[in-house]
Amino acid sequence: MTQDMTQGKRQAPAMWRRENDSSGLTEPRVLVRVFLAPEAIEAGIGFYERLQGRSADARFTFGALRLATVGAFLLIAGTEEELRPYRATTGTLLVDDVRPYHDRLVAEGAAVVLPLQEVPTGAGFTARHPDGTVVEYVHHRPTAEGA
Numbered sequence: 678m679t680q681d682m683t684q685g686k687r688q689a690p691a692m693w694r695r696e697n698d699s700s701g702l703t704e705p706r707v708l709v710r711v712f713l714a715p716e717a718i719e720a721g722i723g724f725y726e727r728l729q730g731r732s733a734d735a736r737f738t739f740g741a742l743r744l745a746t747v748g749a750f751l752l753i754a755g756t757e758e759e760l761r762p763y764r765a766t767t768g769t770l771l772v773d774d775v776r777p778y779h780d781r782l783v784a785e786g787a788a789v790v791l792p793l794q795e796v797p798t799g800a801g802f803t804a805r806h807p808d809g810t811v812v813e814y815v816h817h818r819p820t821a822e823g824a
Contacts, residue, residue: 691737691738692736692737692738692797692798692820692824693735693736693737693824694734694735694736694737694798694817694824695734695735696734696817697817697818697819697820697823697824698817698818698819699771699772699773699799699815699816699817699818700773700774700816700818701773702771702772702773703773705770705771705772706749706770706771706772707749707768707769707770708746708749708750708751708768708769708770708771709749709750709751709768710750710751710753710763710766710767710768710769711725711750711751711752711753712753712754712755712760712763712764713752713753713754714754714756715743715754715755715756717754718743718745718752718754721745721752721754722745722747722752725747725748725750725752726747729747729748729749729750731747731748732747733745733746733747734746734747734748735798737797737798738797739796739797740759741755741756741759742754742755742759742760742763743755751768751769765811766803766811766812766813767810767811767812768812768813769812769813769814769815770812770813770814770815771815771816771817772814772815772816773816774816775793775799775800775801775802775814775815775816776793778814779793779802779804779814782804782806785807786807787804787805787806787807788804788805789802789803789804790803790804790805790811791803791813796815797820798815798817798818799815799816799817799818800815800816800818801813801814801815801816802814
């Protein structure tokens with residue numbers, strides 16, 4: 678966190694992650710999505726840190742959204758209009774590499790809702806499983822700046 682001395686407010690950096698590469702994961706990390714109003718992100722982080730007894734391990738932006746991960750939760754803050762396209766997604770799986778998941782899901786008849794693409798944290802896509810469940814799959818890789 679940085680301190681904005683002119684306003685006296687804490688500003689989250691554009692991207693901070695405790696671990697910036699998920700390629701070593703041996704199993705997916707399941708993240709339950711929590712949707713918040715923009716002004717509620719700090720209180721939400723505090724609540725989920727206290728609930729689980731662990732600190733936030735990532736903060737980043739995606740377009741107008743502000744995101745943070747705390748244990749098993751992915752906090753997503755934005756206006757109702759900004760959040761609307763993401764509410765249908767049940768959860769997020771942080772995996773070692775998204776490509777094998779993408780290929781297996783397509784082979785099993787899943788519909789790719791958002792195509793495999795680079796995202797600020799690495800790469801990801803969203804798929805609707807044959808049973809209708811919508812899941813985002815992401816993998817993390819270091820940025821050019823090392824974040």
